[in-house]
Amino acid sequence: MRKITxxxxxxxxxxxxxxxxxxxxxADGSANAAGMSGSVNDPTSAAYFNQAIGDRVLFAxxxxxxxxxxxxxxxxxxQWLNSNxxxxxxxxxxxxxxxxxxxxxxxxxxxxxxxxxFLVQRGVAPNRLKTVSYGKERPLAICSDESCxxxxxxxxxxxxxxxxx
Amino acid sequence: MTPTxxxxxxxxxxxxxxxxxxxxxxxxxxxxxxEITEGVIEPLPFAVPTFQAETSGAAPYAEEITRVIxxxxxxxxxxxxxxxxxxxxxxxxxxxxxxxxxxxxxxxxALITGAVSEQGGxxxxxxxxxxxxxxxxxxxxxxxxxxxxxxxRIAHKVADTVYSRITGESGYFDSxxxxxxxxxxxxxxxKRIAIMDYDGANVKYLTDSASLVLAPRFSKDGNRVLYTSYxxxxxxxxxxxxxxxxxxxxxxxxxxxxxxxxFSPDGQSIIFSLEQGGNSDIYRxxxxxxxxxxxxxxxxxxxxxxxxxxxxxxxxxxxxxGTQQLYIMSANGGxxxxxxxxxxxxxxxxxxxxxxxxxxTKQNAGRFHIGVMRTDGSEERLLTASFLDEGPTWxxxxxxxxxxxxxxxxxxxxALYSVDxxxxxxxxxxxxxAASDPSWGPLQN
Numbered sequence: 060m061r062k063i064t065x066x067x068x069x070x071x072x073x074x075x076x077x078x079x080x081x082x083x084x085x086a087d088g089s090a091n092a093a094g095m096s097g098s099v100n101d102p103t104s105a106a107y108f109n110q111a112i113g114d115r116v117l118f119a120x121x122x123x124x125x126x127x128x129x130x131x132x133x134x135x136x137x138q139w140l141n142s143n144x145x146x147x148x149x150x151x152x153x154x155x156x157x158x159x160x161x162x163x164x165x166x167x168x169x170x171x172x173x174x175x176x177f178l179v180q181r182g183v184a185p186n187r188l189k190t191v192s193y194g195k196e197r198p199l200a201i202c203s204d205e206s207c208x209x210x211x212x213x214x215x216x217x218x219x220x221x222x223x224x
Numbered sequence: 225m226t227p228t229x230x231x232x233x234x235x236x237x238x239x240x241x242x243x244x245x246x247x248x249x250x251x252x253x254x255x256x257x258x259e260i261t262e263g264v265i266e267p268l269p270f271a272v273p274t275f276q277a278e279t280s281g282a283a284p285y286a287e288e289i290t291r292v293i294x295x296x297x298x299x300x301x302x303x304x305x306x307x308x309x310x311x312x313x314x315x316x317x318x319x320x321x322x323x324x325x326x327x328x329x330x331x332x333x334a335l336i337t338g339a340v341s342e343q344g345g346x347x348x349x350x351x352x353x354x355x356x357x358x359x360x361x362x363x364x365x366x367x368x369x370x371x372x373x374x375x376x377r378i379a380h381k382v383a384d385t386v387y388s389r390i391t392g393e394s395g396y397f398d399s400x401x402x403x404x405x406x407x408x409x410x411x412x413x414x415k416r417i418a419i420m421d422y423d424g425a426n427v428k429y430l431t432d433s434a435s436l437v438l439a440p441r442f443s444k445d446g447n448r449v450l451y452t453s454y455x456x457x458x459x460x461x462x463x464x465x466x467x468x469x470x471x472x473x474x475x476x477x478x479x480x481x482x483x484x485x486x487f488s489p490d491g492q493s494i495i496f497s498l499e500q501g502g503n504s505d506i507y508r509x510x511x512x513x514x515x516x517x518x519x520x521x522x523x524x525x526x527x528x529x530x531x532x533x534x535x536x537x538x539x540x541x542x543x544x545x546g547t548q549q550l551y552i553m554s555a556n557g558g559x560x561x562x563x564x565x566x567x568x569x570x571x572x573x574x575x576x577x578x579x580x581x582x583x584x585t586k587q588n589a590g591r592f593h594i595g596v597m598r599t600d601g602s603e604e605r606l607l608t609a610s611f612l613d614e615g616p617t618w619x620x621x622x623x624x625x626x627x628x629x630x631x632x633x634x635x636x637x638x639a640l641y642s643v644d645x646x647x648x649x650x651x652x653x654x655x656x657x658a659a660s661d662p663s664w665g666p667l668q669n
Contacts, residue, residue: 159615164438193454
């Protein structure tokens with residue numbers, strides 16, 4: 060049951076991603092990415108990054124501080140990015156719907172930046188990491204209670220091909 | 225004036241020669257008057273018999289114009305229409321003398337009569353307003369001329385005149401609203417910028433839904449709209465010409481996120497939020513490019529800036545105290561005074577066009593409210609309460625506020641609502657799809 064929900068959420072995110080670059084996020088279910096993201100059993104694959112390590116970290120209400128769990132995931136993300144330098148990443152910051160629109164854009168920017176700073180601290184070249192905030196515009200889970208809100212307060216590290224800029 | 229045919233309405237405001245003999249002082253007799261500064265009022269009953277069709281074929285126009293006038297006035301909550309089924313007399317011709325007793329008998333305090341003619345695609349509407357109980361005409365007869373496809377605008381002009389004569393305030397019916405039209409499920413919402421009449425009629429789309437767009441904001445003259453678009457992959461500020469729907473990026477952000485823009489009252493510059501290293505501050509920029517000035521400098525979130533009507537000050541929100549609160553600073557930046565001190569969080573402040581009030585969104589105890597306060601923070605009043613109300617915008621006369629109300633749950637969607645500043649007359653504004661982020665434009669010329 061849990062797994063089914065997660066799959067559904069990831070598919071849900073596909074349509075939301077507006078990006079012209081090739082993306083290798085689990086969220087991306089398009090034929091292109093599915094063909095190129097590789098097997099989750101291959102530790103150099105995007106699928107491994109997305110699913111085995113985890114492409115996202117979650118935040119407390121109105122916070123952009125990284126939890127110990129988030130730092131554990133991000134440490135592995137950094138290690139992976141340092142070994143797989145063909146990839147860059149866009150870090151997407153998001154907020155739940157409990158807030159005004161502009162504030163949530165700014166809050167998502169804080170969250171994305173917190174992730175970016177951590178990854179840079181762990182050795183990832185800054186020019187491989189971009190940030191963008193979607194505020195409350197792109198929820199993954201759409202109910203109006205905490206069970207959904209906690210999934211939406213997130214920063215997602217979306218892999219892209221190509222060297223940094 | 226905008227160049228599109230729909231809007232090129234060449235409204236001629238003419239005092240009809242035969243009416244000019246009525247002395248202006250007659251309008252001052254003061255009996256028929258609504259004081260809309262007071263809280264609770266009894267709506268003023270009015271009768272508007274269907275305007276006379278003075279040329280063949282004008283009857284459908286006369287009917288529509290009359291209905292729009294009645295809807296405008298009733299929609300304010302300040303007026304109540306007496307249904308024509310209650311009438312005991314008709315108006316046989318526009319020039320016939322008024323039989324006040326017939327209108328007193330049905331308890332109409334105001335009577336609006338009019339006539340419509342059509343010639344070569346031009347519509348002319350003339351009308352008079354009467355104070356039934358004192359048996360006098362209120363002001364002078366007027367006529368408006370426009371094109372057939374602009375008859376709703378002509379009707380709004382008539383209603384604005386009636387509203388203005390009875391309330392002493394300027395009206396707001398001949399105005400437009402830009403907003404975000406939304407479709408699709410909550411986790412894959414498609415958004416595009418749209419424009420409509422204040423009452424939801426004549427919706428037109430100004431952008432497609434290829435990119436996420438947020439929060440359009442009118443210039444004071446109503447000719448341009450600022451908005452935020454994700455079309456480059458980053459939130460960036462665009463300006464759109466309403467008449468041509470031409471748009472261009474303002475180049476505000478460089479590689480950084482720029483959002484929450486508003487025009488200065490003179491339309492020469494914009495204020496907006498710019499994010500750097502995760503921190504959002506408020507900046508000012510010449511709308512034609514050129515220098516960018518940083519107005520706030522703190523590690524807090526500073527966003528949602530709005531100019532005072534004279535352009536000298538800026539109200540904005542900041543969480544520098546730990547939660548979102550409202551602050552006012554000089555238009556050149558510098559020290560800011562906090563003005564919100566109640567429980568909860570305050571955001572999206574908007575200065576009223578009269579300069580006297582700030583409208584805002586308040587979050588407290590799990591509810592959202594639209595409220596107003598004086599510019600010094602005193603006399604805070606909450607006008608609405610719901611699961612999610614946000615983003616107030618002012619009617620051009622500063623008497624009514626429109627905002628976004630989003631319903632709860634997986635099937636939740638936003639809609640536009642209006643409420644007057646006393647908290648009365650909450651109404652949903654009809655839109656074809658879900659709608660958010662309204663920005664109310666000026667009265668049109």
